[in-house]
Amino acid sequence: MKEKSVVYYLSLEDIKDENILFNYIYANLDSNYYISDDLSAEFYTLQAVSGFIATSISLENKFYLVPEMQFEYAILDFENLHISKKVKKLLDKNDFAFSINTNISEVIKNIQTHHKSNWLTNEYYEILKKTKEYKNPNINFELLSIELWDKSKTILIAGEIGYKIGSVYTSLTGFCLKDKKYNNFGKLQMVLLALYLQKNNYSFWNLGHPYMQYKFDLGAISFSREEFLKRWLLICRKIINF
Secondary structure, eight states: OOTTOOOEEOOHHHHHOHHHIIIIIITOTTOOBEEBOOOOHHHHHHHHHTTOEEEEEEETTEEEEEEEOOSEEEEEOGGGOOOOHHHHHHHHHTOOEEEESSOHHHHHHHHHHHOSSOSOOHHHHHHHHHHHHOOOTTOOEEEEEEEEEOTTSOSEEEEEEEEEETTEEEEEEEEEOOOGGGTTHHHHHHHHHHHHHHHTTOSEEEOOOSOOHHHHHHTOEEEEHHHHHHHHHHHTGGGOOO
């Protein structure tokens, strides 16, 4: 976050107003964080479609969403996917089970357990659950739970949650068990997800902040906000008819 960055309140009306969105949010390179007490599925979905990635915060015992219009984004184009030798060995061993959307509550519970300072609170999870019931014929938004199990599917080793908008997948947060016998299983989960996205004709994978080395090890490239939005808006924003 840049110094002297101002945190503005963000409303549903702001997101729907293209003048505000394009000229005062996208174009404002001095601010990235916004705050909102609109906890509706419509607000969450539209801020996501507009390119924000939302976390949360509690201020004076009140819960707020914190949508971020990032300064930079880590993007994986699947032709750049890199699979390390250690992950290749795990793939060859095939001692795991990979699934999508079979147990989101277990993934959420593990994320909350493994991250001491965690924005994915119960309040945030309630908003995510609302998006599953929210219907808008102009928006192709789908919450996804990514799961990596042991072979017997009794132990959830690693996982993440994110969402699909059009043909783009965006990661939110995830976890991996810290037991030594599961070394590199977090990277395995990401590789399996990348292969799944590629097989299912996703355009690219939005991994969010480009500050973690494991994203670059996977093959991701850092895009400025402007560069990211050029690609994002062509696929995601155009599906909305306000």
